Amino acid sequence: MHIDIDIDKDVCIGAGQCALAAPRVFTQDDDGYSMLVPGHEDGSGDPMVREAARACPVGAITVSETASG
Template structure:
């Protein structure tokens, strides 16, 4: 699994940070920042949920 985030699409809702704080954060403008692009298997469900909850679809989860 690999994660990418598109700051051009991000609206700063913060659902990703609430759902998977070990993987996502927000920068000073409130836009998504990916803390780790290749997280461990224990975070898989939370990451998928964060991608699903993102209202602007700024988060992409790549199943490798």
């Protein structure tokens, strides 16, 4: 399975809960908005990715799985 992570930049308020929950995958840009850590755009097998999406107070993060191959 391949994990797709989408951050809706128009919804993100920069609360930083995703970066606290899964710091290997999420960080914040210079303006404080959520972004994926370069090289970890696929979630890097981090079990906290879904928790980070749930922690977002405005629901700006969507995590979905697709069949790879």
